[in-house]
Amino acid sequence: MPDFSSEAKMNLPAVVKCPTGIAGFDExxxxxxxxxxxxxxxxxxxxxxxxFAMEFLVRGATQFGENGVFVSxxxxxxxxxxxxxxxxxxxxxxxxxxxxxxxxxxIERSEIEETGEYDLEGLFIxxxxxxxSVGARRIALDTLESLFGGLPNEGILRAELRRLFxxxxxxxxxxxxxxxxxxEGTLTRxxxxxxxxxxxxxxxxxxxxxVATRRLRVVKYRGSVHGTNEYPFLIGENGFNVLPIxxxxxxxxxxxxxxxxxxxxxxxxxxxxxxxxxxxxxxxGTAGTGKSSLAVAFAKAACERGEKVLYLAFEEAPxxxxxxxxxxxxxxxxxxxxxxxxISAYRPTTYGLETHLAVIHKLVKELGPQVVIIDxxxxxxxIGTNQEIKSMFTRLVDFLKGDGITSLFTSLTSxxxxxxxxxxxxxSVIDTWILLRDVEIGGERNRALHILKSRGMPHSNQxxxxxxxxxxxxxxxxxxxxxxxxxxxxxxxxxxxxxxxVLEREQEMESRRNALERxxxxxxxxxxxxxxxxxADEDEYNRMTAREGIRLKAVQTEREAMGRSRKSExxxx
Amino acid sequence: xxxxxxERPENMTDEAxxxxxxxxxxxxxxxxxxxxxxxxxxxxxxxxxxxxxxxxYHIEVIDLMQEPQRARTNEVIxxxxxxxxxxxxxxxxxxxxxxKERVLVGLELKxxxxx
Numbered sequence: 149m150p151d152f153s154s155e156a157k158m159n160l161p162a163v164v165k166c167p168t169g170i171a172g173f174d175e176x177x178x179x180x181x182x183x184x185x186x187x188x189x190x191x192x193x194x195x196x197x198x199x200f201a202m203e204f205l206v207r208g209a210t211q212f213g214e215n216g217v218f219v220s221x222x223x224x225x226x227x228x229x230x231x232x233x234x235x236x237x238x239x240x241x242x243x244x245x246x247x248x249x250x251x252x253x254x255i256e257r258s259e260i261e262e263t264g265e266y267d268l269e270g271l272f273i274x275x276x277x278x279x280x281s282v283g284a285r286r287i288a289l290d291t292l293e294s295l296f297g298g299l300p301n302e303g304i305l306r307a308e309l310r311r312l313f314x315x316x317x318x319x320x321x322x323x324x325x326x327x328x329x330x331x332e333g334t335l336t337r338x339x340x341x342x343x344x345x346x347x348x349x350x351x352x353x354x355x356x357x358x359v360a361t362r363r364l365r366v367v368k369y370r371g372s373v374h375g376t377n378e379y380p381f382l383i384g385e386n387g388f389n390v391l392p393i394x395x396x397x398x399x400x401x402x403x404x405x406x407x408x409x410x411x412x413x414x415x416x417x418x419x420x421x422x423x424x425x426x427x428x429x430x431x432x433g434t435a436g437t438g439k440s441s442l443a444v445a446f447a448k449a450a451c452e453r454g455e456k457v458l459y460l461a462f463e464e465a466p467x468x469x470x471x472x473x474x475x476x477x478x479x480x481x482x483x484x485x486x487x488x489x490x491i492s493a494y495r496p497t498t499y500g501l502e503t504h505l506a507v508i509h510k511l512v513k514e515l516g517p518q519v520v521i522i523d524x525x526x527x528x529x530x531i532g533t534n535q536e537i538k539s540m541f542t543r544l545v546d547f548l549k550g551d552g553i554t555s556l557f558t559s560l561t562s563x564x565x566x567x568x569x570x571x572x573x574x575x576s577v578i579d580t581w582i583l584l585r586d587v588e589i590g591g592e593r594n595r596a597l598h599i600l601k602s603r604g605m606p607h608s609n610q611x612x613x614x615x616x617x618x619x620x621x622x623x624x625x626x627x628x629x630x631x632x633x634x635x636x637x638x639x640x641x642x643x644x645x646x647x648x649x650v651l652e653r654e655q656e657m658e659s660r661r662n663a664l665e666r667x668x669x670x671x672x673x674x675x676x677x678x679x680x681x682x683x684a685d686e687d688e689y690n691r692m693t694a695r696e697g698i699r700l701k702a703v704q705t706e707r708e709a710m711g712r713s714r715k716s717e718x719x720x721x
Numbered sequence: 722x723x724x725x726x727x728e729r730p731e732n733m734t735d736e737a738x739x740x741x742x743x744x745x746x747x748x749x750x751x752x753x754x755x756x757x758x759x760x761x762x763x764x765x766x767x768x769x770x771x772x773x774x775x776x777x778y779h780i781e782v783i784d785l786m787q788e789p790q791r792a793r794t795n796e797v798i799x800x801x802x803x804x805x806x807x808x809x810x811x812x813x814x815x816x817x818x819x820x821k822e823r824v825l826v827g828l829e830l831k832x833x834x835x836x
Contacts, residue, residue: 251793253796253798254796255796255798256796256813259810259811259812259813260813260814260815261812261813261814261815261823261824261826261827262814262815262816262823263814263815263816263817263818263819263820263823263824263827264761264762264816264817264818264819264820265758265761265816265817265819266758266799266800266801266802266815266816266817267758267799267800268798268799268800269753269756269785269799269800270751270753270785270792270797270798270799270800270802271798271799273753273785273786273789273792273800274789274792274793274797274798276789277789277790277792295798299799299815
C-alpha cells in the first residue's frame with residue numbers, strides 16, 4: 149500500500165478541496181470534494197443521493213460559511229424540507245437567512261412541444277439568478293437527468309449539459325450532480341460521467357441475504373488520491389455518516405499504560421499488571437467456558453477506574469447480563485447508573501456486516517469510551533463469510549486502536565478440540581489472546597485458562613484452573629503433574645494425595661529418627677556394658693595384682709627365712 | 722427581419738394588444754437577449770399569429786436577461802420558449818418555432834386551422 153499521507157501532501161496544491169462536513173467523507177477523500185468543480189454522485193433509487201447533496205449544502209452553509217443552491221428537478225421545496233427535517237436540517241430557516249436557495253425546476257413532458265432550435269439558456273439564467281441571490285459557492289443538481297425525460301432532443305441536451313458543466317466551473321461553484329445508476333454496470337443512465345469527470349462517487353444500497361448495507365465508493369477523483377474501498381455509511385439522525393474505517397495505516401500510538409483485567413489472578417499472569425491500554429484482547433473458548441464473565445469483569449474494572457465502556461452484546465439482553473453477572477459477584481448496576489457503561493444489545497442479523505461497523509463506529513463516536521467489548525464476534529458468522537468478517541474486524545481493531553481504545557472481543561470456538569485458530573482467523577490483529585477451554589477429568593468438566601500470546605509483556609506460560617464462583621473469578625495455581633493440568637476434584641484429589649505423601653515422608657523421617665535414637669541408646673548401653681565388663685576385668689586384675697604382691701612378699705619372706713637358715717648351715721660347715 | 726431590443730418587445734406587445742383588443746390568445750415568448758434563435762422565434766411567432774389568430778392575440782416577450790426571476794413563473798429552462806397562457810391549459814413550445822406544423826399542433830391550432 150502506498151504511503152497515502154505523503155502523496156496527499158504532494159497533491160495538495162493541485163486540487164483545492166472543499167470540505168463537505170459529512171462525517172467521514174472528508175477523511176476518505178483527504179479533504180472533501182474538488183473545489184469549484186462538479187462532482188457526480190451516482191446511485192440507485194433510495195441510495196441517498198439527494199441526502200448527500202443536501203447535506204453538502206446545509207453543512208456548507210452552517211459550518212463553512214458557503215451558501216448554496218439546491219436545484220431540485222424532482223421533489224418540491226416543501227417535500228425536500230420535510231424529508232430532511234428528520235435529519236435535523238431546517239431548510240426554511242436557512243432560506244430565510246439567505247444561506248440556501250431551493251430552486252424547483254419542474255419539467256412536464258406532456259406540456260412541451262419541440263419545434264426547431266433551442267438551448268437551455270433559461271436554465272442557466274435561473275441557476276445564475278439563484279446563485280447570485282445568495283452568493284452561493286455550492287450547488288446541487290438533483291437529479292439533472294430528469295432533463296432527459298423532459299426534453300426530447302438529446303443532441304441539444306447533451307451539448308447543453310457540456311456547456312452547463314463548463315459554465316459551472318467558470319462560475320467557480322462546487323457542484324454536486326446526482327444521477328441514477330444505469331443498467332448493466334454503467335455509472336449513470338444517460339452517461340453523465342462523460343461530462344463530469346473530476347470526481348465521481350457511487351452510492352449503493354446492496355442487499356445480501358436480506359440484509360441491506362449502504363456503501364459509498366469514490367470511483368474517481370482527478371488529481372487526488374482517495375480511499376478506493378467501498379465504505380459503509382449510515383443515514384441516521386445526524387445525516388450521513390461515512391465510515392473511514394480502513395486498514396490504511398498502522399501508525400497508532402502504543403501506550404505503555406497497563407490496565408487491570410478485573411481479575412487479580414489474571415493480572416498476575418500478565419506480568420502482574422494486566423492489559424496494555426489501547427491493545428486488542430481476544431478471549432476465545434468453547435461454549436460455557438466463561439468468556440463473557442471475563443469480559444464483564446474487565447468492563448467492571450474499567451468503570452471502577454471511571455472509564456467509559458461500550459459493551460456490545462450479541463447474545464444476551466442487558467438485563468440478563470446484569471442478572472447473570474451478579475451470580476459471580478459482579479454487580480454492573482452502579483456502572484450503568486453512573487452512565488459509564490453502555491450495553492448495546494442486538495442480534496447481529498439486524499444489520500449487514502458493514503452496517504454493524506457503521507453502528508459501532510457511530511456508538512463509539514457518540515459515547516467516547518475507553519473500552520469497547522464485543523461479545524461475541526463469532527456471531528457475525530451468521531451474516532458474513534470468514535473473509536468478510538476478518539476484513540471488518542481488522543478495520544474495527546484499527547479504528548479502535550487509532551482512538552486509543554482498549555478492545556476486548558470474545559470468540560466462540562467450536563467444541564471438540566483444542567483450538568488455537570479462531571473461527572475467523574483474526575489472531576494477527578490481536579495483542580493479547582487468552583484461551584479458555586474445558587478440561588474433562590474424572591467425570592467433571594472444569595475450566596482452564598492460559599495465555600496464548602500477549603505482545604510486549606512477560607506473561608505466565610501456565611495453564612490455570614479458572615473458577616467462577618459466587619465470590620468472583622479466581623485462577624487457581626495449576627497442579628502440574630504427569631497428566632498435565634489437573635482441575636476440580638481431580639486437582640483436589642491430587643492435592644490430597646500430595647499432602648498424604650508429605651505426611652508419609654514426615655512419618656518416615658520420624659520413625660527413622662526414632663530408630664536411630666534407639667540404636668544410639670542401644671550402642672550406649674552396649675558401651676556401658678563393655679565398660680562395666682572392663683571395670684570388672686580391671687578389678688580382677690587389681691585383685692590379682694594385690695594377691696600377687698602378697699604372694700611375692702610371702703615368697704620373699706620365705707626366701708629370706710630360707711636364706712637365713714642356709715647361712716647358718718654354712719656357718720656351721 | 723426585425724431586431725428585438727429592449728423596447729421593441731414592449732412596443733410589439735402593445736401593438737398586438739391594440740390589434741387584438743380583448744385577446745383570446747395570450748402568448749408569452751421567453752427569450753434571453755438578442756440571439757439568432759430568439760429573433761427567429763419572434764419573427765416566426767408574429768407571422769403565425771397574424772395568419773392564424775389575427776386580431777385575437779396578445780404576445781408578451783420576456784427577456785430573461787433583463788428579468789431572470791421571471792423564468793420561475795412558467796418553469797422555463799429552454800430558450801426560446803413560447804407559453805400559451807390562454808386558452809387553457811397551458812402549453813409550452815420550445816425552439817425557434819421554425820417547424821410551423823408542430824407549432825400549430827403545439828398551440829392546438831391544427832384542428833382550428835383545419836376547420
